[in-house]
Amino acid sequence: MTLPGLRERKKQRTREALIKVALELFTAHGYERTTVDEIVDTVEVSQRTFFRYFSSKEEVAFAVQQMVEERFVEALRRRPPGEGPFDALRNAVLSGWDTIGDAITEVVPLDLYLRTFQMIESTPALLAVHLRRSTEMEETLARIIAEREGLDVDADPRPRIAVAAFSGVMRVTGQMWGRGTDQSLEAIRALTEQYLDHLGAALAPRWRDRT
Amino acid sequence: MTLPGLRERKKQRTREALIKVALELFTAHGYERTTVDEIVDTVEVSQRTFFRYFSSKEEVAFAVQQMVEERFVEALRRRPPGEGPFDALRNAVLSGWDTIGDAITEVVPLDLYLRTFQMIESTPALLAVHLRRSTEMEETLARIIAEREGLDVDADPRPRIAVAAFSGVMRVTGQMWGRGTDQSLEAIRALTEQYLDHLGAALAPRWRDRT
C-alpha cells in the first residue's frame, strides 16, 4: 500500500469540506432553503465540481449516514453463527452503537451528525430518500441472514420478512428518538434495546390479557 | 346536497384527464423520461394549471394509490373491536383487496393501476415517495390501533411497533408481487395472506428447529 499522493489528499479534503459545509448550512438554515450555490461558494469550488463528488444535493446529506450503515452491515457479518437471526440483528445494532461515535467524529463533529439525522427525519424529501436507502440495506441484511441460515433468499421469504419487521421497529426507534428531548447516542441505544424487546410482545394476539 | 355545478364538473374532468394521461405516459415511456409539458400538451392545459391540481409531478403518480389507502384505513376502522390488533390489520387488508377493484376502475382501467404500482416500485424517486407516504399511513394506523386497545400512542410504543412490523411485511409483499410474473389482484391477495402468516414464525428465535 502506497501513501496517497497530493492529488488524492486534495480530493479527500474537498470532499470532506463539501460534506461539512453542506451539513452545517443544512442544519442551520434548513435543507430546502440551502442552495447548492451557497455550499460551493463557501468551499470555493464550482457547482460542476460539487456534482462530480455527489450525484445530487440529497446525496451529500447522507454521506455520514452511509458510513454508519456500512459499519452495521459489517457488525452483522461478524456475529457468531450460533445466534438466531433476530438476536444477530439485535446484537449487531447494539454493539454498533458502542463504537460508531469515534468513527463519525473523524469526519464531522458528533453533534453535527446527530442534528443532521434529525433534519433528515423532519425534511419530507430527505425522509423519503432515507427510507428508500433503508430498504436497499434491508436487501443486504436479508441476504446475510439467509446465508447464515443456509437458505435461498428468493425461495424462502422468511429472511426478508424478518428483516422487514426488524427494520420497521428500528425506523420507529429513530423517529421517536428524533422527536424526544434526549438527543444523545446513549438515548438512541437505550430506545433500540427497549423497542426491540417490545416486538415479540407486540405480535401477541391480544395485548390486554398480558399487560 | 346540491348537484355539483358545471364549474365543479369541469374541474373534475380536467383532474381525471391529467391523471389518466400522466399514468399512461409514465407507464409507456417511463416516469423520468416523461415531462410535465408532454402531459399538459396532451390534455391541452397550461403547465401552471397542472401544478394547481398537483403540487408536484410525483403527486399525480400517487393519485389512485391515495384512494386505495383511504379505503384500507376505513376498512380497519370498521373491524370489530373484539379482534386483536394484528388480526384487525390483517383482515382489513384482506377484505380490502376484495372490493378495491371496482373503486379503482371508476377512475382508471385496473391494469393501468397495476402497471402504475409496478412503475412506482421500480422507479427510485417514486419508491422513495411511496415509502414516505407509507410511514404517514402507519402513523394513522397506529392511532387507530391504540384507540381500539384503549392505549395512548405516545406513552405505549406497542401500537407503532406492531404497525411498523406489519407494514414492513406488507412492503415486502408489494415488492415480491412487483417482481413476480403473476400480476393480478388475486396474486397480491394470496401473497399478502401467505407472508403475514410467516411473520410469527420469522420472529421465532431459531428457524432450523421448526422447518
Add this chain to the structure above:
DNA sequence: GAGGCTAGTGACAGTCACTGACAATTGACA
C-alpha cells in the same frame, strides 16, 4: 337577462437542481 363578482386559467419571467461538452489547469511520472 345584464352586469358584477370570483374561481379558475394562461402567459411570462424567474429560480434552482442537474447535465453535456469543451477548455484550462495541475499533479504524476518518465
Add this chain to the structure above:
DNA sequence: TGTCAATTGTCAGTGACTGTCACTAGCCTC
C-alpha cells in the same frame, strides 16, 4: 522538464416548480 491524464472550471441548456398579473367564464343578484 516536458508529456500525459486526472481534475476542475466555464458555459449553455433542460426540466421542475413558483410568483405575478391579466383574462376568461361560471355563478349569482337584481
